Amino acid sequence: MSVPVQLFTAVERHTIRFHQVQRGTGDRVRQKRVNERTGQEVPFEEVVKGYPTEDGWVIVDPKELEDIAPGRSRTLEIVGFVDLDEIAPVYFRDTYYLAPSGPQYTKVYGLLREALATANRAGIATFVMRNRQYLAALKAEHEVLAVYLLHWADEVRDPHRELGASLPDHSGASEQELRMAVQLIEAMAIDWDPADYHDTYQQQVQALIDAKRAGGTLEPGIPPPRETEAVDLMQALRASVEHARAGRSGDRDTH
CATH class of the missing domain: 2.40.290.10 (Ku70; Chain: A; Domain 2)
Known part of the structure:
Protein backbone atom coordinates (compact mmCIF):
# COMPACT_ATOMS: atom_id res chain seq x y z
CA MET A 1 0.00 0.00 0.00
CA HIS A 14 12.08 29.60 20.42
CA THR A 15 15.74 30.08 21.29
CA ILE A 16 16.83 33.72 21.41
CA ARG A 17 19.61 34.09 18.85
CA PHE A 18 22.54 36.47 19.29
CA HIS A 19 24.92 37.82 16.66
CA GLN A 20 28.66 37.99 17.23
CA VAL A 21 29.93 41.54 17.78
CA GLN A 22 33.27 42.93 18.87
CA ARG A 23 33.39 43.98 22.52
CA GLY A 24 33.66 47.75 22.96
CA THR A 25 32.78 48.62 19.35
CA GLY A 26 29.43 46.99 18.61
CA ASP A 27 30.77 46.07 15.18
CA ARG A 28 29.28 42.89 13.70
CA VAL A 29 31.73 39.97 13.40
CA ARG A 30 31.23 37.72 10.37
CA GLN A 31 32.77 34.40 9.43
CA LYS A 32 34.29 33.89 5.99
CA ARG A 33 35.44 30.86 4.03
CA VAL A 34 39.17 31.42 3.72
CA ASN A 35 41.83 29.37 1.96
CA GLU A 36 44.11 28.16 4.77
CA ARG A 37 47.25 28.42 2.60
CA THR A 38 46.67 31.71 0.75
CA GLY A 39 44.44 33.52 3.23
CA GLN A 40 42.08 34.50 0.39
CA GLU A 41 38.30 34.20 0.63
CA VAL A 42 36.81 31.26 -1.30
CA PRO A 43 33.46 31.64 -3.16
CA PHE A 44 30.75 29.24 -2.00
CA GLU A 45 30.44 27.59 -5.43
CA GLU A 46 34.13 26.56 -5.27
CA VAL A 47 33.74 24.75 -1.93
CA VAL A 48 33.64 20.93 -2.13
CA LYS A 49 33.87 18.27 0.56
CA GLY A 50 37.18 16.66 1.49
CA TYR A 51 37.85 13.50 3.49
CA PRO A 52 41.33 13.33 5.08
CA THR A 53 43.45 10.19 4.54
CA GLU A 54 47.10 9.26 5.01
CA ASP A 55 47.65 9.96 1.29
CA GLY A 56 45.94 13.35 1.33
CA TRP A 57 42.39 14.50 0.62
CA VAL A 58 39.64 12.51 -1.09
CA ILE A 59 37.58 15.21 -2.82
CA VAL A 60 33.82 14.65 -3.14
CA ASP A 61 31.48 16.99 -5.01
CA PRO A 62 28.02 17.63 -3.48
CA LYS A 63 26.44 16.39 -6.75
CA GLU A 64 28.18 13.02 -6.27
CA LEU A 65 26.54 12.66 -2.85
CA GLU A 66 23.14 13.33 -4.42
CA ASP A 67 23.75 10.64 -7.05
CA ILE A 68 24.42 7.89 -4.48
CA VAL A 156 23.72 5.98 20.74
CA ARG A 157 26.60 5.71 23.20
CA ASP A 158 26.94 2.86 25.66
CA PRO A 159 26.42 4.36 29.16
CA HIS A 160 28.70 1.76 30.75
CA ARG A 161 31.56 2.80 28.47
CA GLU A 162 30.86 6.54 28.76
CA LEU A 163 30.32 6.68 32.54
CA GLY A 164 32.88 4.04 33.47
CA ALA A 165 33.79 4.33 37.14
CA SER A 166 31.18 7.07 37.58
CA LEU A 167 28.32 4.60 37.03
CA PRO A 168 26.35 4.53 40.31
CA ASP A 169 26.39 1.46 42.54
CA HIS A 170 22.83 0.13 42.89
CA SER A 171 23.69 -1.69 46.12
CA GLY A 172 24.51 1.46 48.10
CA ALA A 173 21.03 2.41 49.37
CA SER A 174 19.30 0.66 52.26
CA GLU A 175 15.74 -0.66 52.03
CA GLN A 176 14.55 2.15 54.30
CA GLU A 177 16.19 4.80 52.11
CA LEU A 178 14.68 3.24 48.99
CA ARG A 179 11.22 3.10 50.61
CA MET A 180 11.50 6.75 51.63
CA ALA A 181 12.62 7.77 48.15
CA VAL A 182 9.63 5.96 46.62
CA GLN A 183 7.32 7.77 49.07
CA LEU A 184 8.81 11.08 47.94
CA ILE A 185 8.16 10.22 44.28
CA GLU A 186 4.57 9.18 45.04
CA ALA A 187 4.00 12.34 47.09
CA MET A 188 5.09 14.42 44.09
CA ALA A 189 3.06 12.47 41.49
CA ILE A 190 1.33 14.77 38.97
CA ASP A 191 -0.69 14.56 35.76
CA TRP A 192 1.29 15.36 32.60
CA ASP A 193 0.23 18.56 30.81
CA PRO A 194 2.96 20.14 28.64
CA ALA A 195 1.14 23.49 28.73
CA ASP A 196 2.06 23.76 32.41
CA TYR A 197 5.75 24.22 31.56
CA HIS A 198 7.52 27.22 30.07
CA ASP A 199 11.09 28.02 29.10
CA THR A 200 11.84 30.32 32.04
CA TYR A 201 15.50 30.65 31.06
CA GLN A 202 14.54 32.18 27.69
CA GLN A 203 12.20 34.51 29.55
CA GLN A 204 15.08 35.59 31.79
CA VAL A 205 17.34 36.12 28.76
CA GLN A 206 14.70 38.36 27.17
CA ALA A 207 14.28 40.20 30.48
CA LEU A 208 18.05 40.74 30.60
CA ILE A 209 18.03 42.14 27.06
CA ASP A 210 15.12 44.46 27.90
CA ALA A 211 16.80 45.63 31.12
CA LYS A 212 20.13 46.36 29.42
CA ARG A 213 18.34 48.13 26.58
CA ALA A 214 16.73 50.41 29.17
CA GLY A 215 20.09 50.97 30.85
CA GLY A 216 19.35 48.80 33.87
CA THR A 217 20.45 45.47 35.24
CA LEU A 218 18.83 42.21 36.30
CA GLU A 219 19.15 40.42 39.61
CA PRO A 220 21.08 37.10 39.46
CA GLY A 221 19.05 33.91 39.56
CA ILE A 222 18.65 31.63 42.58
CA PRO A 223 21.88 29.71 43.26
CA PRO A 224 21.84 25.91 42.91
CA PRO A 225 20.81 23.89 46.00
CA ARG A 226 23.44 22.54 48.37
CA GLU A 227 24.55 19.00 47.58
CA THR A 228 23.03 16.32 49.80
CA GLU A 229 25.66 14.65 51.96
CA ALA A 230 25.46 10.86 52.31
CA VAL A 231 25.44 11.04 56.11
CA ASP A 232 22.16 13.03 56.25
CA LEU A 233 20.42 11.35 53.31
CA MET A 234 17.56 9.93 55.41
CA GLN A 235 16.99 13.29 57.09
CA ALA A 236 16.88 15.02 53.71
CA LEU A 237 14.44 12.42 52.35
CA ARG A 238 12.09 12.79 55.33
CA ALA A 239 12.15 16.58 55.02
CA SER A 240 11.45 16.36 51.29
CA VAL A 241 8.51 13.97 51.80
CA GLU A 242 7.00 16.20 54.49
CA HIS A 243 7.47 19.29 52.32
CA ALA A 244 5.85 17.60 49.31
CA ARG A 245 2.88 16.39 51.35
CA ALA A 246 2.44 19.81 52.94
CA GLY A 247 2.46 21.39 49.48
CA ARG A 248 -0.22 18.99 48.25
CA SER A 249 -2.34 19.72 51.29
CA GLY A 250 -2.04 23.44 50.66
CA ASP A 251 -3.07 22.99 47.03
CA ARG A 252 -6.21 21.12 48.07
CA ASP A 253 -7.11 23.81 50.60
CA THR A 254 -7.00 26.53 47.93
CA HIS A 255 -9.31 24.73 45.49
Whole structure:
Protein backbone atom coordinates (compact mmCIF):
# COMPACT_ATOMS: atom_id res chain seq x y z
CA MET A 1 0.00 0.00 0.00
CA SER A 2 1.38 3.41 -1.00
CA VAL A 3 0.22 6.70 0.53
CA PRO A 4 1.52 9.96 -1.02
CA VAL A 5 2.07 12.43 1.82
CA GLN A 6 3.52 15.84 2.64
CA LEU A 7 5.99 16.41 5.49
CA PHE A 8 5.53 19.25 8.01
CA THR A 9 7.75 20.15 10.97
CA ALA A 10 5.87 19.34 14.19
CA VAL A 11 7.79 21.66 16.53
CA GLU A 12 9.37 25.10 16.47
CA ARG A 13 12.22 26.24 18.68
CA HIS A 14 12.08 29.60 20.42
CA THR A 15 15.74 30.08 21.29
CA ILE A 16 16.83 33.72 21.41
CA ARG A 17 19.61 34.09 18.85
CA PHE A 18 22.54 36.47 19.29
CA HIS A 19 24.92 37.82 16.66
CA GLN A 20 28.66 37.99 17.23
CA VAL A 21 29.93 41.54 17.78
CA GLN A 22 33.27 42.93 18.87
CA ARG A 23 33.39 43.98 22.52
CA GLY A 24 33.66 47.75 22.96
CA THR A 25 32.78 48.62 19.35
CA GLY A 26 29.43 46.99 18.61
CA ASP A 27 30.77 46.07 15.18
CA ARG A 28 29.28 42.89 13.70
CA VAL A 29 31.73 39.97 13.40
CA ARG A 30 31.23 37.72 10.37
CA GLN A 31 32.77 34.40 9.43
CA LYS A 32 34.29 33.89 5.99
CA ARG A 33 35.44 30.86 4.03
CA VAL A 34 39.17 31.42 3.72
CA ASN A 35 41.83 29.37 1.96
CA GLU A 36 44.11 28.16 4.77
CA ARG A 37 47.25 28.42 2.60
CA THR A 38 46.67 31.71 0.75
CA GLY A 39 44.44 33.52 3.23
CA GLN A 40 42.08 34.50 0.39
CA GLU A 41 38.30 34.20 0.63
CA VAL A 42 36.81 31.26 -1.30
CA PRO A 43 33.46 31.64 -3.16
CA PHE A 44 30.75 29.24 -2.00
CA GLU A 45 30.44 27.59 -5.43
CA GLU A 46 34.13 26.56 -5.27
CA VAL A 47 33.74 24.75 -1.93
CA VAL A 48 33.64 20.93 -2.13
CA LYS A 49 33.87 18.27 0.56
CA GLY A 50 37.18 16.66 1.49
CA TYR A 51 37.85 13.50 3.49
CA PRO A 52 41.33 13.33 5.08
CA THR A 53 43.45 10.19 4.54
CA GLU A 54 47.10 9.26 5.01
CA ASP A 55 47.65 9.96 1.29
CA GLY A 56 45.94 13.35 1.33
CA TRP A 57 42.39 14.50 0.62
CA VAL A 58 39.64 12.51 -1.09
CA ILE A 59 37.58 15.21 -2.82
CA VAL A 60 33.82 14.65 -3.14
CA ASP A 61 31.48 16.99 -5.01
CA PRO A 62 28.02 17.63 -3.48
CA LYS A 63 26.44 16.39 -6.75
CA GLU A 64 28.18 13.02 -6.27
CA LEU A 65 26.54 12.66 -2.85
CA GLU A 66 23.14 13.33 -4.42
CA ASP A 67 23.75 10.64 -7.05
CA ILE A 68 24.42 7.89 -4.48
CA ALA A 69 21.62 8.80 -2.05
CA PRO A 70 19.81 5.55 -1.04
CA GLY A 71 16.73 5.25 -3.21
CA ARG A 72 17.16 8.88 -4.27
CA SER A 73 13.61 9.55 -3.09
CA ARG A 74 11.63 10.51 0.00
CA THR A 75 9.72 7.23 0.12
CA LEU A 76 9.12 5.90 3.63
CA GLU A 77 9.76 2.19 3.28
CA ILE A 78 8.08 0.46 6.25
CA VAL A 79 9.87 -2.74 7.20
CA GLY A 80 7.61 -3.76 10.10
CA PHE A 81 5.53 -2.61 13.06
CA VAL A 82 6.67 -2.40 16.69
CA ASP A 83 5.33 -1.37 20.06
CA LEU A 84 6.52 2.23 20.45
CA ASP A 85 7.16 1.61 24.16
CA GLU A 86 9.98 -0.75 23.13
CA ILE A 87 11.99 2.16 21.70
CA ALA A 88 14.13 3.81 24.39
CA PRO A 89 13.66 7.63 24.57
CA VAL A 90 17.37 8.18 23.82
CA TYR A 91 16.70 7.08 20.22
CA PHE A 92 14.19 9.86 19.45
CA ARG A 93 15.25 12.96 17.51
CA ASP A 94 12.81 15.25 15.66
CA THR A 95 9.10 14.94 14.93
CA TYR A 96 7.19 15.65 11.71
CA TYR A 97 3.49 15.59 10.85
CA LEU A 98 2.34 13.86 7.69
CA ALA A 99 -0.59 15.03 5.57
CA PRO A 100 -2.11 13.41 2.47
CA SER A 101 -0.75 15.12 -0.64
CA GLY A 102 -4.22 15.33 -2.20
CA PRO A 103 -7.91 14.78 -1.41
CA GLN A 104 -7.91 11.49 -3.31
CA TYR A 105 -5.53 10.04 -0.72
CA THR A 106 -7.45 10.98 2.44
CA LYS A 107 -9.25 7.63 2.71
CA VAL A 108 -6.12 5.46 2.57
CA TYR A 109 -4.32 7.96 4.84
CA GLY A 110 -7.13 7.75 7.39
CA LEU A 111 -7.22 3.96 7.14
CA LEU A 112 -3.52 3.71 7.93
CA ARG A 113 -3.87 6.11 10.87
CA GLU A 114 -6.83 4.20 12.31
CA ALA A 115 -5.09 0.85 11.86
CA LEU A 116 -1.95 2.03 13.65
CA ALA A 117 -4.01 3.49 16.50
CA THR A 118 -6.09 0.32 16.87
CA ALA A 119 -3.03 -1.96 16.81
CA ASN A 120 -1.12 0.42 19.14
CA ARG A 121 1.96 -0.01 17.00
CA ALA A 122 4.37 2.15 15.01
CA GLY A 123 5.78 1.45 11.58
CA ILE A 124 9.58 1.36 11.41
CA ALA A 125 10.76 2.93 8.17
CA THR A 126 13.74 4.46 6.40
CA PHE A 127 13.72 7.41 4.01
CA VAL A 128 16.04 9.97 2.43
CA MET A 129 15.78 13.71 3.11
CA ARG A 130 18.35 16.41 2.29
CA ASN A 131 20.93 13.88 1.14
CA ARG A 132 20.73 11.86 4.35
CA GLN A 133 19.04 8.58 5.13
CA TYR A 134 16.95 8.46 8.30
CA LEU A 135 15.49 5.77 10.51
CA ALA A 136 11.94 6.67 11.55
CA ALA A 137 8.86 5.50 13.43
CA LEU A 138 5.45 6.19 11.87
CA LYS A 139 2.71 6.60 14.51
CA ALA A 140 -0.93 7.65 14.82
CA GLU A 141 -0.92 10.94 16.74
CA HIS A 142 -4.34 12.45 17.58
CA GLU A 143 -5.96 13.17 14.19
CA VAL A 144 -2.82 12.81 12.06
CA LEU A 145 0.10 10.55 11.26
CA ALA A 146 3.44 11.58 12.76
CA VAL A 147 6.98 10.53 11.91
CA TYR A 148 9.56 10.36 14.69
CA LEU A 149 13.14 10.48 13.41
CA LEU A 150 15.33 8.01 15.30
CA HIS A 151 19.05 7.78 15.96
CA TRP A 152 20.85 4.84 14.39
CA ALA A 153 22.04 2.22 16.88
CA ASP A 154 25.72 3.13 16.38
CA GLU A 155 24.94 6.80 17.22
CA VAL A 156 23.72 5.98 20.74
CA ARG A 157 26.60 5.71 23.20
CA ASP A 158 26.94 2.86 25.66
CA PRO A 159 26.42 4.36 29.16
CA HIS A 160 28.70 1.76 30.75
CA ARG A 161 31.56 2.80 28.47
CA GLU A 162 30.86 6.54 28.76
CA LEU A 163 30.32 6.68 32.54
CA GLY A 164 32.88 4.04 33.47
CA ALA A 165 33.79 4.33 37.14
CA SER A 166 31.18 7.07 37.58
CA LEU A 167 28.32 4.60 37.03
CA PRO A 168 26.35 4.53 40.31
CA ASP A 169 26.39 1.46 42.54
CA HIS A 170 22.83 0.13 42.89
CA SER A 171 23.69 -1.69 46.12
CA GLY A 172 24.51 1.46 48.10
CA ALA A 173 21.03 2.41 49.37
CA SER A 174 19.30 0.66 52.26
CA GLU A 175 15.74 -0.66 52.03
CA GLN A 176 14.55 2.15 54.30
CA GLU A 177 16.19 4.80 52.11
CA LEU A 178 14.68 3.24 48.99
CA ARG A 179 11.22 3.10 50.61
CA MET A 180 11.50 6.75 51.63
CA ALA A 181 12.62 7.77 48.15
CA VAL A 182 9.63 5.96 46.62
CA GLN A 183 7.32 7.77 49.07
CA LEU A 184 8.81 11.08 47.94
CA ILE A 185 8.16 10.22 44.28
CA GLU A 186 4.57 9.18 45.04
CA ALA A 187 4.00 12.34 47.09
CA MET A 188 5.09 14.42 44.09
CA ALA A 189 3.06 12.47 41.49
CA ILE A 190 1.33 14.77 38.97
CA ASP A 191 -0.69 14.56 35.76
CA TRP A 192 1.29 15.36 32.60
CA ASP A 193 0.23 18.56 30.81
CA PRO A 194 2.96 20.14 28.64
CA ALA A 195 1.14 23.49 28.73
CA ASP A 196 2.06 23.76 32.41
CA TYR A 197 5.75 24.22 31.56
CA HIS A 198 7.52 27.22 30.07
CA ASP A 199 11.09 28.02 29.10
CA THR A 200 11.84 30.32 32.04
CA TYR A 201 15.50 30.65 31.06
CA GLN A 202 14.54 32.18 27.69
CA GLN A 203 12.20 34.51 29.55
CA GLN A 204 15.08 35.59 31.79
CA VAL A 205 17.34 36.12 28.76
CA GLN A 206 14.70 38.36 27.17
CA ALA A 207 14.28 40.20 30.48
CA LEU A 208 18.05 40.74 30.60
CA ILE A 209 18.03 42.14 27.06
CA ASP A 210 15.12 44.46 27.90
CA ALA A 211 16.80 45.63 31.12
CA LYS A 212 20.13 46.36 29.42
CA ARG A 213 18.34 48.13 26.58
CA ALA A 214 16.73 50.41 29.17
CA GLY A 215 20.09 50.97 30.85
CA GLY A 216 19.35 48.80 33.87
CA THR A 217 20.45 45.47 35.24
CA LEU A 218 18.83 42.21 36.30
CA GLU A 219 19.15 40.42 39.61
CA PRO A 220 21.08 37.10 39.46
CA GLY A 221 19.05 33.91 39.56
CA ILE A 222 18.65 31.63 42.58
CA PRO A 223 21.88 29.71 43.26
CA PRO A 224 21.84 25.91 42.91
CA PRO A 225 20.81 23.89 46.00
CA ARG A 226 23.44 22.54 48.37
CA GLU A 227 24.55 19.00 47.58
CA THR A 228 23.03 16.32 49.80
CA GLU A 229 25.66 14.65 51.96
CA ALA A 230 25.46 10.86 52.31
CA VAL A 231 25.44 11.04 56.11
CA ASP A 232 22.16 13.03 56.25
CA LEU A 233 20.42 11.35 53.31
CA MET A 234 17.56 9.93 55.41
CA GLN A 235 16.99 13.29 57.09
CA ALA A 236 16.88 15.02 53.71
CA LEU A 237 14.44 12.42 52.35
CA ARG A 238 12.09 12.79 55.33
CA ALA A 239 12.15 16.58 55.02
CA SER A 240 11.45 16.36 51.29
CA VAL A 241 8.51 13.97 51.80
CA GLU A 242 7.00 16.20 54.49
CA HIS A 243 7.47 19.29 52.32
CA ALA A 244 5.85 17.60 49.31
CA ARG A 245 2.88 16.39 51.35
CA ALA A 246 2.44 19.81 52.94
CA GLY A 247 2.46 21.39 49.48
CA ARG A 248 -0.22 18.99 48.25
CA SER A 249 -2.34 19.72 51.29
CA GLY A 250 -2.04 23.44 50.66
CA ASP A 251 -3.07 22.99 47.03
CA ARG A 252 -6.21 21.12 48.07
CA ASP A 253 -7.11 23.81 50.60
CA THR A 254 -7.00 26.53 47.93
CA HIS A 255 -9.31 24.73 45.49
